[in-house]
Amino acid sequence: MAGGEAPELRDVLIVGAGFGGIHALARLRDGLGLDALLLDAGAGPGGTWYWNRYPGARCDVESLQYSFSFSDALQQEFDWTERFAAQPEILRYAEFVVDRLDLARSMRFDTRVASAVWDEDAACWTLTASDGRAWRARWVIMATGPLFATHLPDFPGLKDFAGEVYHTGAWPHEPVSFAGKRVAVLGTGSSGVQVSAALAGEAEQLYVLQRTPAHIVPAGNRPLGAAERAEVRARHGELRAQWNAQPGAVMYASLPPAEPVLPANPVSALAVTPEERKAVFERAWAYGGYALHRAFTDLLTDERSSMLATEFLRGKVAEIVKDPATAEALAPRTLYGTKRLILATGFYEMFNQPNVALVDLYRHPLKRFTKAGFETENGHYAVDAVVFATGFDALTGSLTRIDIRGRGGRSLKDEWARGPHTYLGMMTAGFPNLFMVGGPQSCSALANVITANEQQVEWFAECIAEMERRGVTTMEPGEAAQAEWGRLIDELAGPSMVAKGDNWYLGANIPGKARAILLFVGGFPAYKAHCDAEAARGYRSFALA
């Protein structure tokens, strides 16, 4: 601790100033009247939208839905300008919320929490920052986000590369110019697809390094008008209820009647003629966004139907990309729905530009980086800058990178070495009074994360209120309930495409990470029902002492 001072004592410490942490602070400080303090590694709020400020960064949930519902004032006062908001606007929204709710006075920035240690005798946590400052509190909310811990593979020769190196998930705050430069973007997940499309218009030469072709659909982004905003404001209670009844707590698109919602089709993709199927897929494609998920009922549960969606997307790539070899390499080959669908604007189209080239790492694997660029089995490419869009140690990484020690010094990282154990994705046995927002085994990253976060924050706020009413000091889930939750997580994922690919939902994107189902695949309404049932049972699955 700095200067030998005693750690500041608070009621509750919140880690992370993303949307989960912002809401937790508002709810616990202003709703429950607790002495709450929020700590964040960045210099301002926004969480993932603070760090992922790469060109082209944009949310794949519609702005009118990807926003808080807990405060009417917030819903009424912020003017979203696009159907899918870009990062600067989302960051502005986070700052607006912090300002509007007067939260900054309870936030400490430039504070990277390095450890969290439970003190058995005092029944409280000590959080220590990387610079030695420390705080103590009875409750800790880890609002560290599902997509925070960036992943940079250990590429041979990277330290020899003399050019500029960036990671989409930790983008510099100063503007970066790629004009007149030869740039490589490595990775074609959402981040790689977005940043490449943005750089294609700026870089002199853009190489897109792809290992696995992704499933990509047009976002269908467009400006939002005042009339649309006004309608959603006027009807937001009713619309929120409709959206929250969907598995992903989200609906495409949000604005009836201007743009009627494409109804989920209750028919199997296998039950129609090829012509009918193509017509339905085309309609969903034209609609944009996640409408394709709703084109048929079994795209995410039946491998044959899933492959039909892949086939449809292969055809679309061939229609758009003029060079047949490039089109073939870009066309997805794997099951639809095994990885997160990517919403793009202009990605396939940019390969028709003379300054954009695909480097197919599947056919010609990357050998090494060199001083001047990189080398594949197909030759050497000279570049001035490399942008890594190689993703995140998702869901668990932001927690296991902090040295979290529970009862008897138990290490969370060690306990989760073979996969996370939680109850409701919110608490874990042996780590009392530590709540997670957007953590593993919840439905956060498979749903509209803001809505999922809100539901969790409301749940544990009520939980803390109940502890106060009962006069108990600690709360943690029982091992049996936790084991049962783990079985449910596996069971739900069984038939789903999520369990059938090498994706970050399973930890399969990180070499050496245990493969485990990291999310509740049963949908937001079912997840919420489990949480509500636990509260209604009086938190029987928890030890309250």
Ligand code: NA7
């Ligand atoms: P993703 O979706 O995990 O994408 C990472 C990309 O990086 C993906 O194309 C990977 O190819 C590629 N990658 C990772 N490691 C390597 C190596 N070693 N060699 C070659 N290529 C590699 O991360 P994003 O940041 O794009 O998106 C994460 C989420 O953020 C997204 O789903 C949205 O929810 C927002 P691979 O497919 O593994 O062959």
